Amino acid sequence: MTALLEVRSVAVRFGGVMALSGVDLDVQKDSITGLIGPNGAGKTTLFNVICGIRQPTTGVVLLDNEEINGVPTQKRSAMGIGRTFQRLELFTTLSVFDNVLVAAELARVSNPHAVAREQIELLGLTDRADTIAGELPTGSARLLEVARALAGRPRLLLLDEPASGLDDVETQQLGVLLQQLKSLGIAVMLVEHDMSLIMKVCDQIHVLDLGNVIASGTPEQIQHNPSVIDAYLGAVR
Amino acid sequence: MQQLVAYTVIGLTTGAIYALASSGLVVTYVTSGVFNIAHGAIGMIAAFSYWQVRFEWGWSAPIALIAILGVLCPTLGLVIDRVALRGLAQATEVTRLTATVALMAAFIGIATWIWPPENRQPFRGFFDGNNVSVLGVNVGWNKIIALIAAVVVAGGLRILLYKTRLGIQMRAVVDDRSLAELNGARPARIASASWALGASLAGLAGILLAAEVQLNVVPLTLLVINAYAAAIFGRLKSLPLTFLGAMALGLTEAYLLWGQGQSWFPETIGGFSTSGLRQATPTIFLFLLLMLLPQAKLRAGAARVRERSAIPQWNTAILGAAVLVIGSIAVTGMMTRSNTIYLIQALIMALAVVSLVPLTGYAGLVSLAPLTFAGIGAVLMSKMPGDGNVVSLIAVVVVVALIGAVVALPALRLEGIYLALATGAFALLVSILVFNQGKIFSNGVAEVPPLRIPGVDLSQPRPKAIFLSVAFAVVGLLLVALRRSSLGRQFVAMKDSPLAGATLGMNLVRTKALAFAMSAAIASLAGALDAGKVAPDNYTFDRSLPILLLAIVSGVGSIGGAFFGGMLLGSNTVLASIVPSVSKITQVMPGLIGLSMGRNPNGTASQIATGFRPVTSHPQSLLTALSGIGALWLLTSVDIISHWGFFAALVIWGLGIVPNLPALAVTSGRSRVFCLLIAAVGMGIAAFFDDIFDAVPTGGRLLAIIVLFVVVGNAIRRVHTPVAPTSKSSPDLMGLTGFTPEELSQSDRAIKVVP
């Protein structure tokens, strides 16, 4: 199995704070990789590095064995990286449909309208297609972020807390969707505080704490890792 | 040598004045996050008021200074902060910026109104006529005082920021607003304090400057460009750098002034006169500094865009275009020649306003230079061979679009206020350095040939008016097509979230450049189609401001709104000729309307619409409202009511009483009688306004009208039975979208899951 994404000793410094200090991790094709850790651990910062919003202070990011450090943000979506935002970044004055349509058009797919309709259908937003995105309740807004990212036809999908704001049923549906995406060959990287979702869907989990990967392994391994329980899981339970 | 000393002193004093102004700008910016475009206008108002009390009313200098700098300016600062800007804390930077542009326009309007340019006594500086000798050079006291004031203010600010509680809180707020809040600081109060302080500093600079350059509304206001340049030199945060920048600027200007008197100084460079160079120094300085700023970073969590406009539908658009064209054919058939010419001006304005629709309305970028592109269009059209050939017109539009993109290109790395300032600097540079060249406007006029279309004589008013409405209709339809296209969606997406756009593959620089090019192309039509003799004065920076304001106020996202805005601008002249007393008011109106955005960022058009919606859906009220206006018009035309009375009564009726009519209809008993009584008294006072406020000058009268309308409106609202509000409550159960990013991060922190 070859890694789709490799993060090699990536460090990010904000003034005196090391948001990431030498992170190494791989994301495999056809897999769901969980990224968990307490608030401020550096999860979002790592996503920002992967999609080029933030340059790492040191270290490299490789996609398909090619270094992508110098590639500007807007070129990375064409390379197959898509993401959602923890703090929503919807096009708030466009309709739900147009949010997804813009993404499909930017990705230069051959039939953007059809692609947009398909993704909205997939996320169960068809009823709200004409709603202005800014007026969506948080749960639907999160799902719209996912739909929009998918319309860009990513190979690697970074999801930053997609389930916060979803109810139990919606969360379960999201879990099913993630499995579906995996079977379609999309590698998913999932940041989530909902441990049951993480443990259910992930093949591999990395635990971040204070900018360091303190553990990596299968859900089984992570759940029984004493330092993870110490640093994080103990507190959430 | 002596000359060099003399010019150095001049340079240092001007530098000192700039330093005073710019330090005020920086202080307000860092604590309140609002870049106050109106900073110079406050200084201008202070200078005029000082002149009023000191030279017209003969107060002594110290008392006059206390009154202006200690009372008037701080009050002005507080009012601006509390009334105009408070509601905008979470609005986008564009909206906040526009609010201060509105302030600037309002101040310019008020000053020209209260202090008309005629019969103006000279403004004398402190201890006028007395000089001190510095190194053998005679220096006026005003200059010495400016220098001393700068030193004192520099020292004072240092002590304030580092030694006093207020100052330390100010710095804490700058560092981390929410953290300072948790520690007991009150950012809102601190912002108010900084507005008061900033306004006083602007006032001091204004008064000192007026002694050097005399009273002149627009130049005094625009001298703030120097302050902008110095403030940008300090990256809008460092006061020492700001002072340094101000001094460097003052000296550069002084040495250029000196150089221009020397024989070795080139009078022309490449055939262009260098006479505007000194005047343009600060603007060039500003432009260069802006160009040197680092590339703007993508930021998450930018303010949520609250302004929104519906996607235009084809059937309404085509209907609108048809109504416009047919309407103009019908209307111009009945109009006198001179009224048709007014209509032409209004249509030209509408074209200028609509040029901001793709740029500001769709893409969310502010340009302070729409008329500059119109001016370039006019100049190019006048120079083109072919004498009004359609091909020449197309060439002009293409060239201006290219100029728009090229000019914007270096500026596109910037965002928000920096980008807006860069367009403003561009507008000023073109005015001073290009339009003032004898080659460009020979003897101050350029002759724009009418477009030659077979079978139509566009040099006649009526065909020209009809042609312009066709042009507007076509532009409007093209904009509808744009908004409904993929590119149009990208423009809006970029406005809403540049960050998300970029991660989805949007090239932000290319998208912004396209928006600028389209806007410039449309604006160029406003120049190139305005056949006849035109002067550079038509295309100055300060004339671009009302365009931006009306565009935003009347709803820049919609073409209909832009048309309405243009008509409003153009109707100023018409109104002025029909009701002379109203002309002054229309000067101030755009600014005043713009200020109300603090209450409603969607623009006043939508706010007014909301206020009047109950009225329009209640036939009885609507009829009453319209008959009231008709009655007033009748009474005025038979001279029972004066023009002032008409205006006052119209304001009280339209804004104070009409919105309450539907509620009044369902109010009964004593409340109803009481309401009617208030209304009657208000209208009575208004109708005989001229007799009651006989001796009161214009400014006081305006104030009286505002007070009257507020009192009447509120009194009635208090008494009648409220009609149930129609707005629906938020369906958002999580309530998360209702929070600001600050609040969210605060609650994030509060519920932090830490081991």
Ligand SMILES: Nc1ncnc2c1ncn2[C@@H]1O[C@H](COP(=O)(O)OP(=O)(O)OP(=O)(O)O)[C@@H](O)[C@H]1O
């Ligand atoms: N722009 C920034 N400037 C300074 N510090 C920052 C910035 N962005 C993040 N940080 C800091 O970097 C650290 C990591 O932040 P990050 O947002 O990546 O955490 P996270 O793991 O996503 O947390 P959460 O679960 O709360 O989303 C935190 O200490 C944060 O305060």
Ligand SMILES: [Mg+2]
């Ligand atoms: Mg995060």
